Amino acid sequence: CRLNGQKVFGEATLSEDPCVKCTCSGHKLTCTKRSCPVLQCPLSKQIRTPGECCPRCIERREEIHRGSPMCIIGKAVHFPGKPYHGDQCSNCTCQNGTSICEKSTCPILECALEDQQREPGECCPSCPMPAEFRSTCTAAGKVYQNNETWSLNACTSCECRAGEVRCANIQCPKKKCGPNETLLTVSGECCPRCVESPAVCTVFGDPHYKTFDGNFYSFQGSCKYQLTADCVGHTFSIRVTNDARLTKYSSWTKTVTLKLEGVKVNLGHRMRVKVNGTRVEPPYRLNQTLDIYRSDDGTEVIVETALGVKLSWDGLNFIQVQVPTAYKGKLCGLCGNYNSIFRDDLFTRAGLNMTHNVWRFARSWAVGGPKACTRQRKKELAARHPQCKSKKLYPLCKPLRTAEVFGRCNSLLNPDNYYESCRFDMCECPHRQCYCDSMAAYAHECVRQGVQLPDWRSLTGCSRNASGLLPAARAGQFLPLEPNAIGAGILQQQLQQQQQGSNSIRRHPKRLRRPKLHEPQEQELDLPPQLTHDRKHHKLLHHPLYRKQQLLQQQQQRLQEQNSIPVRPISGNRRTPPPLQR
Template identity: 55%
Template sequence: MQISVNLRQQIAKMCCKSNAMWKSLTSSSDQQQQQQPVTTTTTTTQFTQCHGQSQRHKCSNNNNNYKSQPHFLVRICTLVFMVMIALNQLETAAAGFREGLSGIMESCANEGEEVQIKGIQNAKCFKCTCQNGFVNCDKSCPSIDDCYLLDSKSSNDTCCRKCKGCIYRGVPYASGAEWSDPDEPCKTYKCIASVVTETTQKCYSQCDDNQLTAPRPGECCPTCQGCKINGQTVAEGQEVVASIDDRCLVCQCSGNKLSCAKKTCPILQCPKTKQKQLPNECCPRCTEQREFVAVKGKCIFNNKLYYDKTQFTPDRCTNCTCLNGTSICQRATCPILECAPEFQEEDGCCPRCIVAEVRSECTAQGVTYMNNETWNMGPCRSCRCIGGNIRCSEMRCQPVKCRPNEELKVPAGECCPKCLETAGTCTVFGDPHFKTFDGKFFSFQGSCKYLLAADCYGHNFSIRLTNDGRGTRRSSWPKTVTLKLRGLRINLGQKLRVKVNGTRVTLPYADHSSSSSENGHGHNVSIERLAEGGIMLRTELGLSIEWDGNNFLQVSVPAQYKRHLCGLCGNYNGSGRDDLTGRDGHSHSDDEVWHFANSWKVGGPKSCSRLRDNIVAQPTCNKRKPNFYCRPLRISEVFGNCDSRLNPTNYIDSCRMDVCECPTGSCHCDSFAAYAHECRRLGVQLPDWRTATNCPLGSWRRNATDANYRGNSFYGDPSLLTGGAGAGGAYKARRRKQQQHRLQQQQRRRQQNELQENEYIKKHVPNKFLRPRAPARTPPPIH
């Protein structure tokens, strides 16, 4: 609900005409009217406007008639006033709902890509991306946290709330804008919430005169050759506080020249009681926000209303003038002092140095330094001894917002944090399901050896994956993973068996041989057991492999390998759309996963565990069975409410496929483990999900049955496995009939799949991939 400004004015005028109780808010003198308090609600501002404009004489004229009017008019006007406040609060709440997106989190497939949102009001105000399988939307608006005076939001098309701007010499300026006078470059202006602060910069320099360059036309201060202060280098474009005792004295590096100046703090709208001063900042900030309806020709300052061209003094050091709704304020910039704060005293509006003994040395942390000697106190701070006083400078770091695939870190030896790309990860789990480096999910049940990931440009490493059919017709699981690295061959097998160059080794294992070894290759490899189970292989390249000894594998590579990789894990270029690119460079669709995966097949026929893979039919089973086994992935509490951070949809689909043809009875645990691993990587604190779901570590050690999961409340009703409960001959007969019908359907489906497969092979598989058919034997596998 939104109340128009005209309606508010009409209601205010009605109360003003019918009741003289508001007359006490005004005064007969103009000076008292100029300092009339302005309340923080939109409605009361309209009452003030009633007295400040042409209606005020009506209010005063009605004073004599007040006694003759019924008292119920007073009550009516008060009631109207309260209703206006309530409606205004409802409008503010509705505006808050309009500014945000609410509802069910939408799923998405293309990780990291921008998502276009349709059908949402003001969709252009939001930037939405696919993050962890969810559509994540942010509103890109300038911060208004420290703005005391907000513009009234009069249009639904406005994307962002704005701080009230300024008008100076007929030119509008946004809040936060800063400019200088072309004729007087040392005179600067800054607009903050309808207040323009005029100030004159004071220049400062620490370099010798022979290194000082005079200011060019349009510049205020001289510059020093080379961006150094107290012996510390300042990066291009970076700002540094020249003195931690005076944080308003700031230097900036531009074009390998350092320029230092001091400005006065901008005048703030909010009262002193609503200001805060952070310890590492020069100027205070406002702690609250207020919205006012503009009063034409008048200025709002510190909750007071001033007429146009009226002068006022917020404090004894500041002079202001109201011009076109903007307060123009002047305050002198305090001088730059060379003495420490303990040798300063107040002198009017600015401090001054007390005469003190001049010394030729300084002492800091037990170390004595001579005059003009400099020293570093870490990457952010450096100091100089000046006349016995220690003057320290400090780098100023700008706030940084990182993208989803980045993390904020401080590089070694540097002061300010930077957004660094996180390592790319490729995950393989279950009946193999793949999540590529760029977040693309696909499933592939080939039972041969494949190139998983490799540095196809520098040829520094390659990783091969061997899948095992485990006696099934269509499914397969990771069996071994092999890393080739500079003449080193490491094989990670089932049950955590590890071989290095064909020889089995015990863990932990490390190879730190140098490049001067006999084979001419240097290695820096370590393999260790993880506390949560599995093993971790790390290399000096930044490449790491995590393997659980059964069917979970995760490969991590540093960002330096971006766009250099190939294989089943994709090309790691930041986009998942082209991850199904075959060895020939041809990109495949989701329906052509087998073409893509078979193009990365390596090794001969002996590397395959099945003579021929069924490349058409997918594992199928009764829907009730997946619904039973995969239900814990839908329960937030099992995985620490991770479903608010990571979309479990892909893992649920993987789980449903795995339980259809499972040789161990616990294949659903593979998807649970992969989901939990990713949740942990995102920083989610997980409960003991393995105990809750009866999925212990090392599930390859035993075969599970339905009895292991019946009675567990997280799996739901066990009748999902049997299709119901009952007794008697009629029920058994019905069950036998259903079973016979199911077997007939399976037989027909198997025959149909074989026909489809043969037809598919004839149309799409080149003859060079087919081996000659041996007599009276099953067909060989496709390579």
């Protein structure tokens, strides 16, 4: 629809008459005019605020209590049952001290409000008769022809009508977007609209899964599985390998593999990255196919593809997969089918709904066969019914529900799923900091919702992954964070920091062979400070460098003993025995 040359998609208001509202529906423009109430003050005491439809009284309204059923409008007294005119457009009747009025609605006029004329005694105004027809309009120093339209901005446009400039202004209604939507203003449009956000699937801890549609479940299988894939166009696939780590009931993500057309990216522990089997160091760019870089704080490796698929990996157990809305209804795997319905996410490869049986659902997406499992089949089945060994560490999960740490986020998100995941992980935890996995995943979700959190790691005792920091941070020189540098900006900055600045693969340097024990060694090997033996580090006795140092010390001690044996003279013709050979 068009209103004075302005395209109208929803509601629009005429700028020259705020009482008129027009709505576009089915390519038809329907306009309504608001009728103002009768005021109990004369016209001389009424005021109209610019931009408002109805006038109001300048003086305050006073209530007069009277015993008779008469009506008082202004200074006039009206008797019951006798009709009278409240104003030029109102026909009123007094009933039991109350004025009941009917007001005539005036038609919508084509001329501007300041050009409208009202004849004495008439209710509705009218437009003056044009003295002559003018075929041009002048606005802002420019001349426009009759029926020509132009835009002042995305929300306002004007049209030349018989020498008069008529403008229409769109007033955007207030919109509240859904949980998975973002308010976005499209270029060329006046009002923002709710656009569906990219879907996100999260894996963390022992492993716990949050699907693209928001379904939350846990699965402790120790094999290789299809996390998600394009099951329609077959443009990409992501697989994960879980490791039991010598536990009975638990497992953690060990590696993540992303496959595109002709490209294979492997993400391993400590954020090691391989592209097509060759070790590379971020930042790395492969033509126009993908970009690999570290997050701004250096704790994650991020892989962005030209397809819009974004993969984040912290080198330990946290995975986040983000896909654009173009893949809606095309995905399958442990992350669900992405159709905005969380109840049907647990469908097996054969198409069976296993909402009541998570293990059967997840095992249907296993790949690689038994050789890809780190736990025997009998023990794997026993992991379906985990038993909690100790509940003493449950209090470490309480910060997820406290207002001091995550209070700003708890008003938007429900931390219960993360809290239960945290308690589950603490049942069989190789170390005391398993609770940090759930807190890190919850913090990621809070940041994605736009919540600024305090330093939750310091408040909860969760230190950052030392192996995941940048080289300068590992050396003790922490890099300043740049909160505004994201995505391509981070990649471009990291690429500029490279000295060579080329797209060639940076191979991992070859390791030097250690010299064999029987090889001559002129200089004594100095052990690093961290290899100094003490009671707390008794395992260093078996370190190759320490054993080599011990052998050298033993050889030197033998030589000193041979050269320092005293020789005593013996009387008689007895000969002095030669030195003892040891």
